[in-house]
Amino acid sequence: MGRMDVNLMRYLEGEHFRVLVSCEMGMKNHEVVPLALLAAISKIHRGGVSKICGDLCKHSLIALERGIKCDGYRLTVRGYDFLALRALCAREVVGSVGNQIGVGKESDVYVGGDVDLNDLVLKFHRLGRTSFRRIKEKRDYHQKRKNASWLYLSRLAAQKEFAFLSALAARNFPVPKAIDVCRHVVVMGLIDGITLYHVDSLHDVPALYHRLMSLIVKFASHGLIHGDFNEFNLMITKDEKVTVIDFPQMVSTDHPNAEYYFNRDVECIKTFFRKKFSYETDDFPSLEEVERKYNLDVELAASGFTKVMQKDLNKAYDEGNFNEHESDEDEEEEEEETSDMETIEEEEEDKDEEEMEDEKKRGEKSKKRLETCSRFDAWLEDASKQIEKIVIEEGEDVVEILKHQNTTVASVPEREYESDDGEAPLLVEGNDEEENEKTEKRKKKNKRSNQTVGTRSVMSVGSTIAPEEVKRRVAMELRRNKEKTKLRAKGKQSAVSRGRKSNKDTIGEYAGWDF
Numbered sequence: 001m002g003r004m005d006v007n008l009m010r011y012l013e014g015e016h017f018r019v020l021v022s023c024e025m026g027m028k029n030h031e032v033v034p035l036a037l038l039a040a041i042s043k044i045h046r047g048g049v050s051k052i053c054g055d056l057c058k059h060s061l062i063a064l065e066r067g068i069k070c071d072g073y074r075l076t077v078r079g080y081d082f083l084a085l086r087a088l089c090a091r092e093v094v095g096s097v098g099n100q101i102g103v104g105k106e107s108d109v110y111v112g113g114d115v116d117l118n119d120l121v122l123k124f125h126r127l128g129r130t131s132f133r134r135i136k137e138k139r140d141y142h143q144k145r146k147n148a149s150w151l152y153l154s155r156l157a158a159q160k161e162f163a164f165l166s167a168l169a170a171r172n173f174p175v176p177k178a179i180d181v182c183r184h185v186v187v188m189g190l191i192d193g194i195t196l197y198h199v200d201s202l203h204d205v206p207a208l209y210h211r212l213m214s215l216i217v218k219f220a221s222h223g224l225i226h227g228d229f230n231e232f233n234l235m236i237t238k239d240e241k242v243t244v245i246d247f248p249q250m251v252s253t254d255h256p257n258a259e260y261y262f263n264r265d266v267e268c269i270k271t272f273f274r275k276k277f278s279y280e281t282d283d284f285p286s287l288e289e290v291e292r293k294y295n296l297d298v299e300l301a302a303s304g305f306t307k308v309m310q311k312d313l314n315k316a317y318d319e320g321n322f323n324e325h326e327s328d329e330d331e332e333e334e335e336e337e338t339s340d341m342e343t344i345e346e347e348e349e350d351k352d353e354e355e356m357e358d359e360k361k362r363g364e365k366s367k368k369r370l371e372t373c374s375r376f377d378a379w380l381e382d383a384s385k386q387i388e389k390i391v392i393e394e395g396e397d398v399v400e401i402l403k404h405q406n407t408t409v410a411s412v413p414e415r416e417y418e419s420d421d422g423e424a425p426l427l428v429e430g431n432d433e434e435e436n437e438k439t440e441k442r443k444k445k446n447k448r449s450n451q452t453v454g455t456r457s458v459m460s461v462g463s464t465i466a467p468e469e470v471k472r473r474v475a476m477e478l479r480r481n482k483e484k485t486k487l488r489a490k491g492k493q494s495a496v497s498r499g500r501k502s503n504k505d506t507i508g509e510y511a512g513w514d515f
């Protein structure tokens with residue numbers, strides 16, 4: 001467990017974060033975000049985005065993925081951490097990040113400080129760490145969602161934990177103080193203690209046992225069952241006070257298996273006390289005996305995800321304008337949209353006619369959908385205005401350059417025949433050979449002096465190089481050009497062609513093999 005390297009945040013420019021956020025937005029409906037989409041979202045020129053992406057890749061904030069359908073970038077865990085930390089710093093919630101103090105199955109926990117250097121804890125949820133099947137079986141983070149990314153799940157887990165921390169603290173449950181939540185990071189108060197698992201001796205073992213059992217009962221009287229009430233999720237301070245730090249599997253007492261979960265929590269504590277402190281008693285609660293006084297479960301909808309949170313989450317995603325998480329139907333449609341975007345990149349590849357037709361249909365569908373999206377329209381309008389502006393500006397520049405060139409070229413012939421001393425234009429033709437020779441000499445002299453003055457004749461309409469020499473040089477140039485080997489683009493731009501080439505090579509290599 002080490003320190004989180006946040007130094008890099010100081011050196012990254014605003015545009016880097018803009019691209020990073022664009023990548024995060026793009027990942028809401030793309031497995032990898034193609035460069036073109038990144039440029040469209042960030043509204044930074046493709047070349048600029050490409051350079052920024054290079055920088056971000058270098059610092060492992062994003063990673064280039066060579067997909068089957070197209071190449072693109074994906075946000076890395078580190079990149080997501082940076083985005084969350086930057087936002088928390090901007091809100092002045094977090095002022096510093098220190099050592100890692102805990103590593104759970106699905107989170108990394110760091111100690112940090114606020115702007116006034118008061119201690120706090122930063123819990124980075126990392127749900128992708130464990131298998132999706134397990135999460136799907138055990139928890140309801142997904143609800144109806146079919147395609148859940150680690151970004152989405154981690155964010156959801158953090159939101160859920162924050163909501164629980166806040167609600168439980170309001171009912172005087174011993175939990176860390178909920179400070180803030182951003183993306184997949186929950187900021188909470190630091191508990192100055194150790195987990196029950198690490199406690200070797202206690203002043204009063206029965207007292208702690210009964211405190212823990214009464215806590216299980218308190219949860220139940222509020223309509224909740226912890227579901228994972230064990231020595232790893234309980235922290236004990238020096239004065240043997242208990243704090244519950246983690247409750248990812250909290251369920252309602254109305255859950256069909258509520259009794260099983262309740263008994264499992266009780267059994268966990270009983271077993272631990274028996275094994276660790278050799279303490280055994282017949283005094284333990286049962287769910288039947290618990291009198292339900294409050295409906296915190298209803299408020300939190302503990303077995304699933306609260307409507308309020310879901311609404312907030314949808315809102316957050318809507319801000320990204322991908323309407324990804326509204327319903328299953330939408331998801332299906334947007335999945336199509338995603339593949340449409342990807343097919344734009346694919347068009348170069350050879351395809352069957354059927355496939356092409358399919359894509360066309362899907363393309364039209366996606367086009368229609370995009371047309372109905374007002375935010376996208378607004379963006380398109382804005383982008384086209386910007387393009388127009390650029391075109392006009394560049395057009396004017398080109399006209400200016402042409403104007404300048406025309407005036408220079410037009411003035412040259414006159415100047416060439418002007419003498420320095422203001423004499424009449426010199427004529428090459430003449431009867432007298434001597435006179436002609438003199439005239440030639442004067443002309444050459446004038447030319448030379450004009451060249452040194454510079455402003456008089458920068459350009460020449462006539463060539464001073466012999467035609468044979470010109471021919472020879474042109475021929476040489478042609479030969480050289482022929483000899484030049486074709487420049488091969490390196491990096492992501494040529495990824496597709498390189499992929500094809502290597503495929504061809506592989507096929508060629510295996511062609512003569514018998515299996």
Ligand SMILES: Nc1ncnc2c1ncn2[C@@H]1O[C@H](COP(=O)(O)OP(=O)(O)OP(=O)(O)O)[C@@H](O)[C@H]1O
Pocket residue numbers: 101102103104105106107108109121176188189190191192195232233245246
């Ligand atoms: N508020 C806190 N104050 C002090 N330490 C904490 C706090 N929250 C978490 N920790 C430390 O971080 C460790 C991991 O935290 P936590 O149990 O919440 O993570 P987790 O990923 O949910 O773990 P798991 O799923 O494996 O139970 C804890 O064992 C504890 O040592």
